[in-house]
Amino acid sequence: MFRLFPETPDDHDEVEYLFDLAFAPGREALSSYRLRDGISPLRALSLVARDPTDGIAGAIRYWPVRIGEAGHRALLLGPVAVHPTHQGEGLGAALILDSLDRARDAGWERVILVGDEPYYRRFGFRRAEGLQFPPPTNPERLLALALQPGAFEGVSGMVRRDG
Template structure:
């Protein structure tokens, strides 16, 4: 399991870990708490529904005591009618009491580094350009792309991990990658 321990004199230490199956309920509770009940109605969620995150690209941040304080996942998507595959980032969430302490930035940098190490071409997301711009994300790279469903075009951003990876990409994003296995309950 990959782990990065981070912290400073001003912020508690925390570790960034690969997410595992035991983290699911705690992650969902964190996301509900941070993002609210409407999070499942977003266009990005349509691309994640029924899928598993990209292999090796789901991370959590935990305090030394074991409490989960942040999460980020990347998902496989295909770009329109092209043969270009990319990743969709999200959601990125940090518990309110740790906001502004660098946990989200550390999760972002870790996710980007791992995606690059695994030789993915690009990462897309819907989010605040002011926040994500510092990591290299730009709306300029998504001009010929669109999300399925409503979204704000100025918040649809991309980062090329390989220069020029999105230069010929166009069309609507659609989900790709591994499908989630639905376990039926036996009465």
């Protein structure tokens, strides 16, 4: 059993440690981090999972971004990570689905991420047609999910920083 709750500033160092553990060194050199530099994650949607001993078991973060010249608002999902000792238990799916519910309830309309389409397809993500991501990014890994019907109609262009 894992308690899920919005990340607080007190969780920051543990969450960063988890991401360092889960991802290759130099993760912050990825192009997606250029969209996050100097911008805080959205606290209400960025969740931490703790196990019954209070240990950090997983975390997910969301960031605000803009799409195209029109500046359509969107969420950038990621990183999401589960501690190696808790992988295969369904915690990643719980974090993704619960946070997407919260995003939908908060009125967000669209989510994008850079990731493996075969994994994220189960959550409804599909190749993001008409969107570009700052290079170097494999366009086949840019995925999108509409939280509201038609949320990506007329939305195209480069994904850019919000602010």
